[in-house]
Amino acid sequence: MQIGGGGETMKQGGKEGKREEGREERSGGVVRVASRAAVIMEEAPLLDQAGTTVRRQYLAMEEVNAQINISRKVLIQREAVEEVDEPKKESLLKRSIKLECNPKEACTSLIPAIKWLSEYNWKEWLVKDAISGFTVAVMNIPQGMAYALLANVPPVVGIYMAFFPVIIYAFLGTSRHVSMGSFAVICLMTGNTINKHVTDHDQDPAMAQITALGIGSTLAFLVGMYQIILYALRLGIVCTLLSDTLISGFTAGAAVHVFSSQLKDILGIKLPVINGPFKLVYVYTTIFERLSTANVAAVIISAITMVILVVNNEIIKPRIAKISRFPIPIELIVVTSGTLVSYLGHIAEIYNLRVVGKIPKGLPPPSLPNFSILPEIAVDGLIISLIAYIGSLSMALIFANKFKYEVNANQELFAQGMGNIFGSFFSCLPFAASLSRSVIQQSVGGVTQLASLINSSLILIVLLWIGPLFEPLPRCILASLIIVALKGVLMQALDIFKIWKASKIDGVIWIFTYLSVIIVEIEYGLLIGIIVSILSLIIRGASSRLDVLKRLPNSELYVEVEKYSKTTDLPGIRIVRYSGCLNFVNRSFFKAKLLKLLETNDPNENEVNKDSSPEILQETIILDFKCLTYIDPSGAECLKSLINELSRENKALFLAGLSADATETLRFCNVTKDTGVPIFPSIHDAVTFAQSKQTGVFTIRL
Numbered sequence: 001m002q003i004g005g006g007g008e009t010m011k012q013g014g015k016e017g018k019r020e021e022g023r024e025e026r027s028g029g030v031v032r033v034a035s036r037a038a039v040i041m042e043e044a045p046l047l048d049q050a051g052t053t054v055r056r057q058y059l060a061m062e063e064v065n066a067q068i069n070i071s072r073k074v075l076i077q078r079e080a081v082e083e084v085d086e087p088k089k090e091s092l093l094k095r096s097i098k099l100e101c102n103p104k105e106a107c108t109s110l111i112p113a114i115k116w117l118s119e120y121n122w123k124e125w126l127v128k129d130a131i132s133g134f135t136v137a138v139m140n141i142p143q144g145m146a147y148a149l150l151a152n153v154p155p156v157v158g159i160y161m162a163f164f165p166v167i168i169y170a171f172l173g174t175s176r177h178v179s180m181g182s183f184a185v186i187c188l189m190t191g192n193t194i195n196k197h198v199t200d201h202d203q204d205p206a207m208a209q210i211t212a213l214g215i216g217s218t219l220a221f222l223v224g225m226y227q228i229i230l231y232a233l234r235l236g237i238v239c240t241l242l243s244d245t246l247i248s249g250f251t252a253g254a255a256v257h258v259f260s261s262q263l264k265d266i267l268g269i270k271l272p273v274i275n276g277p278f279k280l281v282y283v284y285t286t287i288f289e290r291l292s293t294a295n296v297a298a299v300i301i302s303a304i305t306m307v308i309l310v311v312n313n314e315i316i317k318p319r320i321a322k323i324s325r326f327p328i329p330i331e332l333i334v335v336t337s338g339t340l341v342s343y344l345g346h347i348a349e350i351y352n353l354r355v356v357g358k359i360p361k362g363l364p365p366p367s368l369p370n371f372s373i374l375p376e377i378a379v380d381g382l383i384i385s386l387i388a389y390i391g392s393l394s395m396a397l398i399f400a401n402k403f404k405y406e407v408n409a410n411q412e413l414f415a416q417g418m419g420n421i422f423g424s425f426f427s428c429l430p431f432a433a434s435l436s437r438s439v440i441q442q443s444v445g446g447v448t449q450l451a452s453l454i455n456s457s458l459i460l461i462v463l464l465w466i467g468p469l470f471e472p473l474p475r476c477i478l479a480s481l482i483i484v485a486l487k488g489v490l491m492q493a494l495d496i497f498k499i500w501k502a503s504k505i506d507g508v509i510w511i512f513t514y515l516s517v518i519i520v521e522i523e524y525g526l527l528i529g530i531i532v533s534i535l536s537l538i539i540r541g542a543s544s545r546l547d548v549l550k551r552l553p554n555s556e557l558y559v560e561v562e563k564y565s566k567t568t569d570l571p572g573i574r575i576v577r578y579s580g581c582l583n584f585v586n587r588s589f590f591k592a593k594l595l596k597l598l599e600t601n602d603p604n605e606n607e608v609n610k611d612s613s614p615e616i617l618q619e620t621i622i623l624d625f626k627c628l629t630y631i632d633p634s635g636a637e638c639l640k641s642l643i644n645e646l647s648r649e650n651k652a653l654f655l656a657g658l659s660a661d662a663t664e665t666l667r668f669c670n671v672t673k674d675t676g677v678p679i680f681p682s683i684h685d686a687v688t689f690a691q692s693k694q695t696g697v698f699t700i701r702l
Contacts, residue, residue: 074685074692076678112411113171116448125447132446133454135326136179136437137162140455141462142331143437143485145356145470146478147182150261151191151429152198153213155478156359156467158182163459165419165431170449170456172415174408175396177446179437179455180419184482184489185254186388186432188261189522190216193380195273197373210370215377216429218369222381223430224420227389227413236409242390245499246529249510251391252492253517253525256280259486263287265354265479266302268295277520297351298476305334305480313484325444331481335473342472354475359467363460364427383523384430389416392433399442436485505536544580546593549624549683556684558624573620573690574598575683579627582635590635591642594623598651619651620690624683626657636669643675654686655679 108115144158151157162181169180194212230236242250260283264271269290274282312330320328342348348355393412400407420430441451493514500507512532517525549558550567558575561567576597582590598621631639643653658666658679666672672679680686 074688075681076685076689109408109411110414111171112174112408113449116176117450120448120450125450128445128447129451130454131326132441132444132451134458135329135444136441136446136451137455137458137462138329138332139437139440140179140181140459141470142335142478142481143434144182145335145473146482146485147184147187148429149265149475149478150184150187150258150482151212151216152194153191153216153429154359155356155470156463157213157216157427157429158187159459159463159467160364160426161423161428161431163456163463164426164428165423166452166456166459168419168422169415170452172411172418173396173449174406174411174415175399175433176403176405176448177399177438177442178392178396178433179441179452180392180416180431180433181437182429183388183391183432183434184258184486185251185391186384186430188254188258189380189384189387190219190429191261192275192522193219193377193384196275196380197376198273210373213427214370215373217367217424217427218371218373219377219381219384220420220428220430221369221424222374222377223385223388224417224422224424226382226385227417227420230385230389231410231413231417234410236393236411236413242386242530243506243509243533244394245506245510246513246533247390247394248492248495248499249513250387250517250526250529251489252495253514254522255486255489255492256518257522259483259490260284262479262482265475266298266483267291268298268353268476269293277524279521280518295352297347298353298474301338301353301474302476302480305338305477306484308334309480309484313487327440327444334477334481335470338477339470339473342474348472348474356471356473356475356478359471361468362464366425367427369424380523383526387526388430388432389413392416395433395435395438399438435488505540509533509536541581542583542585544578544582544586544590546590546597547577547579548597549575549577551687558683558687570687570691572618572694573622573687575622575624575687577624577627581630581632582628582638583630583632584634587635587638591638594642595645598646618694620654620694621646621651622654622656622683622686622690624656625659625662628658628662631662631665633665633669636666636671639666640669640671640675643671643677647675652690653677654690656683656686657681 140162141159144162145155146158148155148158148161158181166180173180194215197210197215198212257280260280263283264287267287269287271283271286271290274286309330312328317327317330342353342355347353389412393407393409396407396412416431420428423429423431496507496510496514499510509529509532513525513529515525516528519525520528547560547562550561550564551558551570552564553566553568559567560577576594578590578594580586646653655677656679663679666679671677678686678689680689
């Protein structure tokens, strides 16, 4: 391979006009790569001087059967000016007024069910959706009753939540597979809000008539209003504010609260209502103090229930899955069996067990939320609306990616918001997607949200005729269902090892969120997690990296010295790659780190001076800005100061790989005009130009 060099750069041309733009100009040097084989990167063990293998890995290059042939002039970026007539831009208001809307598209966008129902394959999909809807309905009955207890409302409310808001989402949602309804974390957060304000209202006789269910339904209305406002403002992108790491830490921590809240029913003891920071500390202190009063019958029934559920989930269910895609409805079997045993054996009366209690037959009458308490629950409503939306959207995106269809983030806000508002008039709490039910809905063959409509139809039958039959069910059985269902979420605590290994910053976010949710409180823990996430973004934005690059033998490729064992030195030339942004925050770090890096004695420098002519060669520093994400005026001024400082030390600075935006910033700040720093499109152009200047010859062998 040969590289031609030498010659002076061409003068810039072009006449002045209304628009300025950058262009690349050829210099007299020639970049020539003669028929080298293409290479791919691979990992290889690094050998020490004794030839023994050590653990550290480095990257190596392997030739493949492809050829690269390049022969061109060295390119250097200059400024060019030309006259153009740009169209006058209209204001945002005028452009908005001109927007036209197709009524048909507007309807299908607002009500996605119109589209998928018109395209529905009744012959192939109806049976699948019917089976899926029936299976999910069987799960919804015990889960809904159990999760309603988390919110300290009657168990029948959980069944209401599987009917009213689900119908709205089925028509307005864009996900085909998520199962909406009660969700443990959202119900727990709702229960915390209810406990706070029920306690406060007990102290205020004027508000004593406000019930727990009244607070819960008003909260659902407020959550829906928040989601509709976010939809109107097209803020579906808000989901990006909470990272997957933050959500994982939050849900894992919230699961500990859910687990702890069920211990009173598992043990059959009574606990006072405890709210505020360090809640779990007081809860467990009280539990240990009252452990001697535990109901032995409740403990035994809970243990038997959990053993049955665990054996099914860990042993029977995987084997059944190999021969049938329809799971055993173990939750419904356990709930039905527990109800029959309690009713026939009168065990609730004999052993003083708490039961589900009265379940009204039929649908609840519509009623208005209590708007007088909206200011008191405003903050809680905002937090719940975000968590419910982001959690549901995350599940929807999982299925959308798996089955190759699109989910509209803004439309999901509208669907969930309308579902919450509609449900609030029928004694419903805020609803969200359930991962366990969604997985079942998809795995048994569900294709569209028609499965949810079929599920709601079966739930309606339960509400109209079957609901009161579950009144004798011991609450300890429902608590056991919740604890076993939490296994997957509780096990997310083990994700910290994987997260920490992948990113220390993400690991810190997870730990802070998880511990804050557990130790302090759910809402405060989420706030702390968000603050830590924002701080991590600031740290990441301010952080940067400098790497020394050298050339791979017999190539025009330049790689990090620390990651490759075989590299070639370039006499009189140093190459440094900068990764990150260059702004007012990290400009001092950039300059100090680079100067310190350049002060390091190059072992080849003495050899260069020995072999060179008596005239002292000017050392060339090439800054590779290919990984520069952003540069602001403060960063540009820092760069100008650095160029002048190196020039006084008889060192030339070349820039390579700058983006068009970064080049424009340097031009605007007069960096190129005041310093004359050359800008090259690639490192190899800069190296070739520097070598031609040093040697004064046209051909350089590598």
